[in-house]
Amino acid sequence: MEFRKTSIEGLIEIKPRIFKDPRGYFFESYQYELFKQNGIAEVFVQDNQSYSTKGVLRGLHLQKDPFAQGKLVRVIKGKVLDVAVDARPGSPTFGQWDSVVLDDEQNNMFYVPPGFLHGFVTLEDAIFSYKCTNYYNRESEQGVIWNDSDLNIDWGIENPLVSEKDMALPRFSEISF
Numbered sequence: 652m653e654f655r656k657t658s659i660e661g662l663i664e665i666k667p668r669i670f671k672d673p674r675g676y677f678f679e680s681y682q683y684e685l686f687k688q689n690g691i692a693e694v695f696v697q698d699n700q701s702y703s704t705k706g707v708l709r710g711l712h713l714q715k716d717p718f719a720q721g722k723l724v725r726v727i728k729g730k731v732l733d734v735a736v737d738a739r740p741g742s743p744t745f746g747q748w749d750s751v752v753l754d755d756e757q758n759n760m761f762y763v764p765p766g767f768l769h770g771f772v773t774l775e776d777a778i779f780s781y782k783c784t785n786y787y788n789r790e791s792e793q794g795v796i797w798n799d800s801d802l803n804i805d806w807g808i809e810n811p812l813v814s815e816k817d818m819a820l821p822r823f824s825e826i827s828f
């Protein structure tokens with residue numbers, strides 16, 4: 652398993668070792684001790700799964716303290732562009748974003764630490780799966796509009812299908828994180 656650091660401290664891409672044979676494939680998708688050795692020591696307490704057709708965009712989302720969530724995200728079927736924005740007050744990369752393509756060939760993962768906004772757009776119909784370091788808490792939800800020109804995220808899509816809730820989200824500059 653390879654842990655690749657990104658342009659933002661704490662944001663990590665994980666590439667598993669995939670064993671292929673005539674039956675199909677096998678890989679370890681999570682192993683506590685190995686993740687801990689590579690800077691991801693958090694305990695995950697909730698797993699989520701969603702399905703989205705091609706051209707759907709979910710995000711940008713985070714949960715505020717004390718329910719801030721780290722997320723270990725991956726794609727079980729299909730392909731997405733996954734985006735994380737550093738919204739940690741005082742961070743030298745506050746307001747910066749990075750992205751990775753997640754797909755069911757590489758079976759790669761993205762670790763998005765607590766304090767990051769997270770979102771993704773589906774490049775194909777996709778089953779999306781993620782582990783969270785904290786529980787869902789409706790009252791702690793915070794979000795930013797996906798196409799905020801200040802963030803200037805390159806989603807590679809003009810008119811994604813976005814939920815009404817996500818269309819009503821404020822701009823990054825309107826929130827005190």
Ligand SMILES: Cc1cn([C@H]2C[C@H](O)[C@@H](COP(=O)(O)OP(=O)(O)O[C@H]3O[C@@H](C)C(=O)[C@@H](O)[C@H]3O)O2)c(=O)[nH]c1=O
Nearest residue numbers: 699701709710711712713722769770771786787814816
């Ligand atoms: C996230 C979540 C939602 N729900 C419910 C609330 C709602 O009725 C329904 C759909 O919720 P949403 O529209 O917020 O789902 P969605 O837009 O997929 O929200 C997710 O987006 C991605 C980008 C993330 O980073 C996740 O943390 C999460 O915020 O599911 C839960 O019961 N538990 C959960 O953990």
